[in-house]
Amino acid sequence: MNEIIDVLNNRCSLRKYAKEMISDKHLDLILDMAIKAPTAGNMMPYSIIVIKDDEMKETLSQTCDNQPFIKSAPVCLVFVADYQKWFDYYRINDVEKFCKKTGRTYQGPSESSFILALEDALIASVNAVTAAESLGIGSCYIGDIMEQYEIHKELLNIPRYAYPVAMLCLGYYPKDYKKKFRTRFDKKYVVFNEKYNILDEKRIKDMYKHLDNRFSENNPFEAKNYAQLHYAVKTNSSFADEMNRSIKEVLKVWNGLIK
Numbered sequence: 001m002n003e004i005i006d007v008l009n010n011r012c013s014l015r016k017y018a019k020e021m022i023s024d025k026h027l028d029l030i031l032d033m034a035i036k037a038p039t040a041g042n043m044m045p046y047s048i049i050v051i052k053d054d055e056m057k058e059t060l061s062q063t064c065d066n067q068p069f070i071k072s073a074p075v076c077l078v079f080v081a082d083y084q085k086w087f088d089y090y091r092i093n094d095v096e097k098f099c100k101k102t103g104r105t106y107q108g109p110s111e112s113s114f115i116l117a118l119e120d121a122l123i124a125s126v127n128a129v130t131a132a133e134s135l136g137i138g139s140c141y142i143g144d145i146m147e148q149y150e151i152h153k154e155l156l157n158i159p160r161y162a163y164p165v166a167m168l169c170l171g172y173y174p175k176d177y178k179k180k181f182r183t184r185f186d187k188k189y190v191v192f193n194e195k196y197n198i199l200d201e202k203r204i205k206d207m208y209k210h211l212d213n214r215f216s217e218n219n220p221f222e223a224k225n226y227a228q229l230h231y232a233v234k235t236n237s238s239f240a241d242e243m244n245r246s247i248k249e250v251l252k253v254w255n256g257l258i259k
């Protein structure tokens with residue numbers, strides 16, 4: 001079709017990497033393309049932390065729900081939703097005083113700035129994924145960077161109005177690597193025309209039926225079907241609880257509930 005479609009079509013998450021370090025030229029290109037991503041109001045309320053240090057990667061592989069492959073990635077990129085710089089800029093330029101003087105309400109960071117910064121950071125990260133893939137560099141998202149808020153804040157020196165929302169492990173594909181493509185839900189259950197299409201029970205069952213063959217009666221959760229198993233493994237897991245706790249804490253900070 002064209003090269004971009006081919007790159008998107010042939011991407012899969014990579015969790016095993018060639019030992020070789022990503023060249024400076026390639027890393028720079030990946031970062032430049034991340035920064036080229038669309039950004040709300042051209043504000044770029046995000047930062048990207050480049051991690052190459054082995055000790056740091058070792059720690060992250062533990063704090064991100066014990067995923068050892070993280071430390072084997074030559075480079076990790078942490079995408080940080082970040083309003084700190086804008087609010088520092090406002091502070092330095094007396095925006096609060098200006099508001100008082102002109103009868104405006106001074107609005108600090110809030111849930112909406114948090115979500116906007118998060119969207120921006122994630123959109124930039126997708127550009128990084130695609131740019132990397134086009135250079136023969138595979139990637140894998142690590143959502144667990146949103147856990148352990150306090151530990152990651154300290155570890156990565158993250159200021160008050162900033163929060164790591166995604167991490168990417170990056171590395172060249174190992175020689176002769178055989179890509180595995182995961183199946184997706186049928187497009188008809190994901191893409192709707194003009195209005196949302198609320199799915200009835202029959203269609204919900206049809207949408208998820210391909211997952212049934214992943215179910216095994218022989219599971220430690222006493223689950224009787226794949227939905228129960230999935231709930232026990234993912235939604236009701238300790239990492240989901242930790243993510244929930246972590247995000248609640250961050251929102252308290254951004255809402256001004258924690259000084």
Ligand SMILES: Cc1cc2nc3c(=O)[nH]c(=O)nc-3n(C[C@H](O)[C@H](O)[C@H](O)COP(=O)(O)O)c2cc1C
Nearest residue numbers: 011012013014015067140141142143144180181182
């Ligand atoms: C927000 C997000 C968080 C993810 N977190 C992890 C993770 O912590 N560990 C992991 O091995 N893969 C993680 N992944 C990768 C997904 O498992 C992967 O994208 C999904 O299974 C689809 O496979 P594919 O990317 O190969 O198409 C994450 C992906 C996303 C988008």
